[in-house]
Amino acid sequence: MSNLKVFKVRGRDVTEVPGEAVSVEAELQHLIEANMERMLGIRFLATEYRTGRHGGRIDSLGLDENGTPVIVEYKRAKNEAVIVQALSYLCWLQDHHHEFENLVRDKLGEEVAGDVDWSAPRIVCVAGAFTYHETVAVETIPHRIDLVVYRVFGDAVALQLVSATGGTRTSARGKISSSARTGAAAPKSVQQYLDASPRELRELYADLDELLLSHRDVQREPQLHYFSYRRIKNVATVRIQPRNKVLVVNLRLDPDAVDLCDGFTRDLRGLGSLGLQGDVVEVRIASREDLDRAAGLIQRSVETG
Known part of the structure; x- marks a missing residue:
């Protein structure tokens, strides 16, 4: 986000407000989780979610506005392999539909849980910066990945989508529909x-x-x-x-x-x-x-x- 400049205006004079990263990654995670729907359009479900035998903890789990499962991972330093880590968690998510839907059911209700869209789960990586190679690499990955850069300007936070890949959709859309069970034509x-x-x-x-x-x-x-x-x-x-x-x-x-x-x-x-x-x-x-x-x-x- 080096091209984004923020200035404080006093009369006709302006003073640049330098953009900063947060000092601790957890600060960024807590801020976004508390305001996830307003900041990312994602309904927050869980934090530091344990993946059992798969190993590790997913930073944040959520459900976006289209009913799609979302994994959100955060990093502060450029050398963290946040994209690789998120992809490994995606493997877990794709094998644990029932567990995720139970989480949605507990947080958002039965109706929302029954309409989870599994055709293309998303990954959102939030960081102070991404390398050129990371932004190029995600273009070759057949999954939906958003790279979001943040900067803190005093008491304001700016988010910028620097890369978004569409991935490959499957035909899966949650549970078997009533039309499929009765043999009726699909919508x-x-x-x-x-x-x-x-x-x-x-x-x-x-x-x-x-x-x-x-x-x-x-x-x-x-x-x-x-x-x-x-x-x-x-x-x-x-x-x-x-x-x-x-x-x-x-x-x-x-x-x-x-x-x-x-x-x-x-x-x-x-x-x-x-x-x-x-x-x-x-x-x-x-x-x-x-x-x-x-x-x-x-x-x-x-x-x-």
Whole structure:
């Protein structure tokens, strides 16, 4: 994060605030664990979790906004093999679905535990810095790995996503669904809905996708029911409604700070939103004019992520 400069302003004078690493790794871990959902978009489950015969302790375990298991590891010095260590814990996680789901059940309830997405568990490594070779190496690893750099500026903490790999998804999504048990057809995926959409709606989604991905370090990740777009946290989710010829976009915005318009924007607080928690605004986009109208809201949501 050497390119990030922070200045304290007094009138017309500025003084640079030097960025620092924390003196003890545990300080960083405790800070993030206490604020994990706000800082990383991950619901905290456990700290220093013992992996039994596998050996070692996972720094933090969590569940992200898409229902995906997450291993979070921290390091302060450049010479710590934090990525290798996290990958070894991922091997344990993939062999202990039931144990992880019991942890989710105890912390977040039966419904959340029954919908854990095992198709692509994530690793998040948080450090004061990563070497060039580490950022290149993760590109060759077929797992979802985020490298997040932090700096402390006085009483403020800055986080920056320096690398995010999509990995390879499997078809696993938690428990066997009721449709699979009864022989009913499996639910259609968001990609299938998109493929079956009229050409005009596919083109409109392509324009929306281009707008979202034009922002630096935004990643697109297909989920079962929606496309998620994230930086460190999800900044937007997109569902396809071919029958209504509309894109339903959920944004991380305070509804009280948005001039809501019936039929175009809606306050989702208390109604639930796939992939986003807390303050969420729904935007319905049915035309290029709607997309142009929503561009400012999309920009604001990306900036919050």
